[in-house]
Amino acid sequence: MPQPLAYRMRPQRIEDVVGQQHLVGPGKIIARMVKAKMLSSMILYGPPGTGKTSIASAIAGSTKYAFRKLNAATDSKKDLQIVAEEAKMSGTVILLLDEIHRLDKTKQDFLLPHLESGRIILIGATTENPYISINPAIRSRTQIFEVKPLTPDDIKVAINRALVDDQNGLGDQNIRLAPEAASLLATATNGDLRSALNGLELAAKSTDPTDGVIELTLPIIEECVQKKAFSHDKDGDAHYDVISAFQKSIRGSDTDAALHYLARLVTAGDLPSIARRLTVIAYEDIGLANPPAAARVVDAVTAAQRLGFPEARIPLADAVIELCLSPKSNSGMMAIDAAMADIASGHYGDIPAHLKDAHYKGAEKLGHGVDYQYPHNFTNDWVKQQYLPDKLKNAQYYQPKTNGKFETALAQQYERLKTAQRDS
Known part of the structure; x- marks a missing residue:
């Protein structure tokens, strides 16, 4: 059985990697490692298919270097031993260990000396946060x-490569991919x-040619990726227009409009975009005016992700209605941006010297931490002292709003503390 298109199109050179330019672009860390042939073991974490x-x-x-791929959950210690023996004979082996967060202690203990010797260059792959899910011995x-x-542009680049590559891709077939269908894939x-390449390959293999041409239209791609397009938009802007209108409707407190755009996103099956956008809205547009709403949005998003569609629409709708009807404030975002x-x-x-770290020998001679006053030793756990650098000592980034009870109380406390700092 032939390998899937996504497998065949895997890059063989670092220059051919699609996206991830913060890691593999010219002058970036992984590109530098490859250029210098000074590879170190690494963990790559992020969503599937990236x-x-x-x-x-x-x-x-x-x-x-030799390249081997194992799965930490399903492959055994014996499989690791085979890789280690190969490394002893050939010099260096790059081992991609998928699901590295599921590596048990026996396999870990076997791997550690090989990582330290450099015979095995481990590239661990995981969708989990490694700072939480991966054993410190491996992490260190x-x-x-x-x-x-x-990005959609990254995916379009990869799709176009697959369409013209006549060795590993679909270039040996006469395929015409409609622009709006390409935008949906992206x-x-x-x-x-x-997923995009799988959808493209399924469409190509399951569509009969007409006059020698395989015409991949929008309805065909919709069927093969099981997602509906927002509209027949050749540039793919409609997707972002809906998301933009969704946020602006919530920001403008129009519940019915927000539910309309939510319905479009739900119909398209775009749970990741909904989840991300709702979380952003909760903190950007509602923020300190109603912090409990943000916490409830996180709960709603978590529930939606666990439920999946169609049931996910219910907690999402609840969250949208609450955000629309909540008081609004963007003061937190404006403060950090300032x-x-x-x-x-x-x-x-x-x-300021009194705020600098004093937990090392010689710090006192430098004046570090000498005049620091510990607030908990004073009445109301507060004492007047300068925290900002001299050139910014009068800076005021936070500009409170009073659209909700919570931030109104924060504003009053903020002003009290500012006045005390100036006057006491």
């Missing part, structure tokens, strides 16, 4: 890199290139 295996394959292809011997969802799979603007423009100054 290129973890592709990066490992490209590293091996670029360095000409690896560099950890986040692999991000691919957007409906939510950054999962494997602080970051100062940093970006070079306005940050030196940290």
